[in-house]
Amino acid sequence: MAExxxxxxxxxxxxxxxxxxxxxxxxxxxxxxAGGVFKATVGVLDTFGRTRVFxxxxxxxxxxxxxxxxxxxxxxxxxxxxxxxxxxxCWDIVANEIxxxxxxxxxxxxLPLVIRSGNGGGSRFGAQHSQSVENWAMAVPGLKVVAPSTxxxxxxxxxxxxxxxxxxxxxxxxxxxxxxxxxxxxxxxDELGKASVLRQGPAATVxxxxxxxxxxxxxxxxxxxxxxEVTVIDLRSLVPLDVTTVATSVARTGHLITVEENPxxxxxxxxxxxxxAEENLFDLDxxxxxxxxxxxxxxxxxxxxxxxxxNVDRIVDGVRRSVL
Amino acid sequence: MTxxxxxxxxxxxxxxxxxxxxxxxxxEMRDFEKRAYDLFLQGLVKGTSHLGLGQxxxxxxxxAALAPSDYTFATYxxxxxxxxRGVPMAPVMAELMARQLGLMAGKGGSMHLTSVAHRMMGxxxxxxxxxxxxNGAAWSSKLxxxxxxxxxxxxxxxxxxxxxxxxLNLAVVWNLPIVFVCENNRWMEYTPIGSVTAVPHPAAxxxxxxxxxxxxxxxxxxxxxxxxxxxxxARARGGGGPSLVEAETYRHGGHSRADPGKYRPDEEVAAWLxxxxxxxxRQRLLQAGVPEQALVSIEEASHRAIDEATELAKASPPPxxxxxxxxxxxxxxxxxxx
Numbered sequence: 115m116a117e118x119x120x121x122x123x124x125x126x127x128x129x130x131x132x133x134x135x136x137x138x139x140x141x142x143x144x145x146x147x148a149g150g151v152f153k154a155t156v157g158v159l160d161t162f163g164r165t166r167v168f169x170x171x172x173x174x175x176x177x178x179x180x181x182x183x184x185x186x187x188x189x190x191x192x193x194x195x196x197x198x199x200x201x202x203x204c205w206d207i208v209a210n211e212i213x214x215x216x217x218x219x220x221x222x223x224x225l226p227l228v229i230r231s232g233n234g235g236g237s238r239f240g241a242q243h244s245q246s247v248e249n250w251a252m253a254v255p256g257l258k259v260v261a262p263s264t265x266x267x268x269x270x271x272x273x274x275x276x277x278x279x280x281x282x283x284x285x286x287x288x289x290x291x292x293x294x295x296x297x298x299x300x301x302x303x304d305e306l307g308k309a310s311v312l313r314q315g316p317a318a319t320v321x322x323x324x325x326x327x328x329x330x331x332x333x334x335x336x337x338x339x340x341x342x343e344v345t346v347i348d349l350r351s352l353v354p355l356d357v358t359t360v361a362t363s364v365a366r367t368g369h370l371i372t373v374e375e376n377p378x379x380x381x382x383x384x385x386x387x388x389x390x391a392e393e394n395l396f397d398l399d400x401x402x403x404x405x406x407x408x409x410x411x412x413x414x415x416x417x418x419x420x421x422x423x424x425n426v427d428r429i430v431d432g433v434r435r436s437v438l
Numbered sequence: 439m440t441x442x443x444x445x446x447x448x449x450x451x452x453x454x455x456x457x458x459x460x461x462x463x464x465x466e467m468r469d470f471e472k473r474a475y476d477l478f479l480q481g482l483v484k485g486t487s488h489l490g491l492g493q494x495x496x497x498x499x500x501x502a503a504l505a506p507s508d509y510t511f512a513t514y515x516x517x518x519x520x521x522x523r524g525v526p527m528a529p530v531m532a533e534l535m536a537r538q539l540g541l542m543a544g545k546g547g548s549m550h551l552t553s554v555a556h557r558m559m560g561x562x563x564x565x566x567x568x569x570x571x572x573n574g575a576a577w578s579s580k581l582x583x584x585x586x587x588x589x590x591x592x593x594x595x596x597x598x599x600x601x602x603x604x605x606l607n608l609a610v611v612w613n614l615p616i617v618f619v620c621e622n623n624r625w626m627e628y629t630p631i632g633s634v635t636a637v638p639h640p641a642a643x644x645x646x647x648x649x650x651x652x653x654x655x656x657x658x659x660x661x662x663x664x665x666x667x668x669x670x671x672a673r674a675r676g677g678g679g680p681s682l683v684e685a686e687t688y689r690h691g692g693h694s695r696a697d698p699g700k701y702r703p704d705e706e707v708a709a710w711l712x713x714x715x716x717x718x719x720r721q722r723l724l725q726a727g728v729p730e731q732a733l734v735s736i737e738e739a740s741h742r743a744i745d746e747a748t749e750l751a752k753a754s755p756p757p758x759x760x761x762x763x764x765x766x767x768x769x770x771x772x773x774x775x776x
Contacts, residue, residue, distance in 0.1 A: 139581060165581075168612075170608065171604075171607060171608060171611065173604035173607065173608060175566075175567070175570050175600065175601045175604050175605075176570045176573065176601070176604035176605055176607070176608040178570070179567065179568075179569070179570020179571045179572075179573060179574055179601070179604075179605065180570060180571075180573050180574040180577050180608065181574060182570075182571045182574050183559075183570070183571040183572060183573060183574015183575040183576070183577065183578065183588075184574040184575070184577050184578040184581070185574070186554075186559060186571075186574070186575065187509070187559075187574070187575045187578040187579070188578055188582060189578050189581060189582075191574075206564050206567050206601075207567060207570065207571075210564050210567065211562065211564070211567050211568075211571060215552075215560065216765055216766070216767070216768065217545060217765050217766050218542060218545055218546040218550045218552070219542050219545070219546060219550070219552040219554070219560065220541075220542040220543045220545045220546070220761070220764075220765060221764070221765035221770070222542070222552055222553070222554040222555075223552065223554060223559075223560070224768055226768075255766050255772070255774075256766050256767070258767075278768075279768035280767050280768045307776045308776070353774050354773070354774055354775060354776050355774060355775040355776065356775075356776050357775045357776060358776055389775075
């Protein structure tokens with residue numbers, strides 16, 4: 115067991131998989147010599163060399179097209195899109211090509227590939243380098259969508275994503291890169307589509323993802339001081355979506371609060387809420403509350419960005435609105 | 439600016455067996471596309487389709503030069519290129535007719551013909567995207583040390599979209615074993631490519647900017663396309679890197695479906711019909727001493743084949759409705775929740 119940063123866990127996870135499987139190759143902008151713009155891939159080039167690690171031009175379509183073509187012919191590429199905002203310039207390859215080709219070809223084509231991307235706000239980078247776009251990805255049939263919140267989950271879920279036979283979008287929350295956590299020694303392989311129950315409490319079920327997980331835990335701590343004990347679930351994966359864990363918890367608590375960094379409209383919490391409302395309505399003892407970034411682009415100024423993103427106060431307030 | 443190749447002058451014509459094969463491929467493509475058009479008018483071909491009538495010499499010339507393990511990527515106008523890989527007519531026609539027998543059981547349709555078993559790695563309907571994907575297949579061949587090449591066909595309209603430029607640059611930077619083939623049929627959809635492009639040869643004139651050979655070839659001359667293909671594939675297979683070929687050709691019909699193509703000047707259409715690759719090649723083979731009966735045999739066999747394929751496709755039922763939720767994910771299903 116070693117303490118490791120979320121940032122270092124990325125390189126650790128990539129190296130674990132590249133060591134295991136020679137068909138895993140890694141490509142993207144500044145990922146090799148520079149060690150990644152977030153320093154999340156430091157050392158990978160030194161370990162595996164230029165026959166497996168490829169610095170690319172700023173050509174997001176060419177990066178993801180190369181990953182797709184290689185995946186359909188026997189390789190298992192891991193591609194990086196530096197900022198998830200840049201998915202907008204290569205969304206055709208993601209949404210029209212990678213996501214749909216298995217279906218359109220009646221299962222002839224298999225695309226075992228991973229697209230990692232720095233996602234989310236908190237860095238004061240402004241509206242084009244701060245978005246949380248996991249809900250874009252979730253809306254496209256054919257993709258799997260993962261967003262870890264801890265260093266251990268980075269390693270385990272990345273391994274699961276690389277070994278999965280479907281294309282996986284792997285969102286690394288930029289505001290978590292500096293956070294640290296325990297990572298067990300040896301190979302770690304997790305499972306896609308399995309939420310983690312991080313805290314148990316009878317008053318309400320708070321479901322969060324990625325950078326919203328530590329905030330939800332902090333809110334739970336504050337509520338506990340008032341005698342309100344809530345359950346906190348880290349969803350970890352949007353596709354597959356672990357409805358069972360959430361529904362089981364809601365059946366006990368009677369309250370659901372989602373905490374989403376993505377802007378409100380069509381965020382993942384809306385889908386989760388609709389499922390619970392449709393299938394578990396009579397378990398509910400209060401309104402479902404969604405705590406989200408409002409339907410705005412993210413502003414750059416720290417004061418404004420902090421006001422836009424869900425924070426502990428808003429989560430606490432959201433729980434109160436459901437339980438009271 | 440570009441290398442205009444005159445291969446039949448340089449290297450002599452292909453061997454007789456190759457020439458008969460080229461003729462057979464073109465006749466089959468022509469029969470297939472004419473039948474697809476008839477079936478469309480009868481309401482039996484559903485949705486949309488983009489015919490390659492008039493452009494057969496490109497798909498045939500390059501198709502005949504491929505080794506079985508090489509990869510093909512094509513566009514929504516990809517019937518010819520699919521047949522050129524040896525995919526039987528019946529499943530292709532059945533795919534157009536939305537039948538269970540279809541190449542993808544009707545899930546892809548005319549614009550997405552794919553047969554991985556024939557290394558026909560797909561027909562792509564978003565202009566430009568598949569150049570980047572074809573790069574990936576070529577990259578994979580290189581990574582695996584496999585002596586495979588990739589050929590990627592696309593239209594003239596593709597040369598003005600970003601993915602074209604991203605793909606050419608990366609192919610050269612990574613020295614990929616790939617041959618890009620632009621079928622310049624002069625019209626994007628309803629607009630002439632020359633009216634919206636800064637250079638006369640929309641593909642080949644861009645090649646110098648990316649450091650790869652830009653080759654212009656008569657796309658209605660099967661001997662010429664074959665010779666260019668052989669040279670470009672040999673270069674790619676030998677580690678010489680990618681090439682960009684611009685084959686000048688013309689589509690006999692409209693862009694898609696029932697488009698009559700009336701926006702094109704009558705004189706232009708007439709001039710290109712004079713240069714129809716099929717009678718042109720037939721005449722050349724006769725002049726080379728091929729007995730007419732050999733050509734008639736090819737033609738009759740093709741006519742029988744398309745009739746049989748049509749009947750097989752017509753006899754096939756619509757796809758099983760269980761296919762709607764099949765193969766979204768690799769577990770075979772569409773489940774997104776647990």
